[in-house]
Amino acid sequence: MRLDRRQVIAALAISGAAGREAFAQAEYPTKPIRILVGFAAGGAPDALARIFAEKLQQRWGQPVIVENRVGAQGNTAMAAVAKAEADGYTLALMPIGNAAVNPALFPSLPYDPVKDFSPISQLASVENVLVVAASSPIRSMAELVTAGRAKTASLTYASPGAGSLAHLAAELLARSAGFEMTHVPYRGVAPALTDVLRGDVTMIVAQLSTAKPLIDSGQLRTLAVASPERSKALPQVPTLTEATGIAGLEAVSWYALMAPAGTSAAIVAKTQQAIAEVLKAPDLVAALEAQGARPIGGTPAELAAVIAADMARWGKVVREAGIQPN
Numbered sequence: 001m002r003l004d005r006r007q008v009i010a011a012l013a014i015s016g017a018a019g020r021e022a023f024a025q026a027e028y029p030t031k032p033i034r035i036l037v038g039f040a041a042g043g044a045p046d047a048l049a050r051i052f053a054e055k056l057q058q059r060w061g062q063p064v065i066v067e068n069r070v071g072a073q074g075n076t077a078m079a080a081v082a083k084a085e086a087d088g089y090t091l092a093l094m095p096i097g098n099a100a101v102n103p104a105l106f107p108s109l110p111y112d113p114v115k116d117f118s119p120i121s122q123l124a125s126v127e128n129v130l131v132v133a134a135s136s137p138i139r140s141m142a143e144l145v146t147a148g149r150a151k152t153a154s155l156t157y158a159s160p161g162a163g164s165l166a167h168l169a170a171e172l173l174a175r176s177a178g179f180e181m182t183h184v185p186y187r188g189v190a191p192a193l194t195d196v197l198r199g200d201v202t203m204i205v206a207q208l209s210t211a212k213p214l215i216d217s218g219q220l221r222t223l224a225v226a227s228p229e230r231s232k233a234l235p236q237v238p239t240l241t242e243a244t245g246i247a248g249l250e251a252v253s254w255y256a257l258m259a260p261a262g263t264s265a266a267i268v269a270k271t272q273q274a275i276a277e278v279l280k281a282p283d284l285v286a287a288l289e290a291q292g293a294r295p296i297g298g299t300p301a302e303l304a305a306v307i308a309a310d311m312a313r314w315g316k317v318v319r320e321a322g323i324q325p326n
Contacts, residue, residue, distance in 0.1 A: 028267050159192060
């Protein structure tokens with residue numbers, strides 16, 4: 001069979017594209033890579049990014065630099081990555097909030113988590129726990145729900161900011177269990193926890209990595225874990241669903257690695273494969289567990305599905321509760 005001129009040109013174009021893809025996968029990376037984090041150094045997102053950056057740097061032999069771009073609840077960093085050159089050298093550590101909550105929370109978000117990014121892989125999840133002060137008269141989830149429904153106490157809950165997962169998780173609990181609580185937003189988790197410890201606020205949903213030292217020292221009482229299953233770190237503590245009998249009360253924080261939209265499929269695949277390999281390292285798993293995190297991994301398609309599902313789930317909570325950003 002003879003090919004006409006147009007068929008030959010098309011075949012050569014396809015062959016050339018495939019060759020470029022193979023070259024990109026073979027050569028990448030050849031210079032330093034930046035991972036942008038939308039929150040300050042020292043926090044959970046920053047610590048997580050640095051754990052993975054160190055492992056990727058060892059694997060690739062190129063510097064992997066964590067760059068903190070603080071502002072607008074992480075939106076500043078995400079917008080910078082969305083606008084970056086799609087060459088695989090500028091990546092984003094994207095938390096669930098920036099991927100699935102902020103699109104419903106902010107009327108004019110400076111990026112679209114679906115259209116402006118190429119998903120690479122989930123990295124890890126961080127468990128959340130519902131805690132009260134050790135001095136609180138509320139000693140179980142049953143007592144909290146009973147007090148809420150009977151309106152025998154003015155229940156309040158703290159969060160590190162309007163629209164945070166801590167805020168949404170508490171709203172989901174109250175709405176699902178049929179009672180109301182008053183939201184007390186703070187600018188960060190530290191002042192929020194301080195007022196919970198003092199008894200000025202009834203409770204807070206906090207990341208286990210942050211709350212664990214206060215739980216271990218006896219200053220906080222854990223009523224439930226906001227995960228599908230019990231925590232290995234707190235095996236005696238029931239999940240929210242176990243404690244209330246209400247299904248669907250999970251609120252798990254997760255973090256993913258994202259590239260700008262249009263990044264070569266070969267580069268995305270090579271990065272995802274590297275993540276899958278470093279997640280097998282026992283010392284990386286130990287470092288994650290020390291932060292109260294669990295390794296996840298997964299393919300770009302699986303990450304895209306998680307983002308879509310959580311956008312629908314948490315977007316509904318934002319809209320129904322009329323939540324506005326700080």
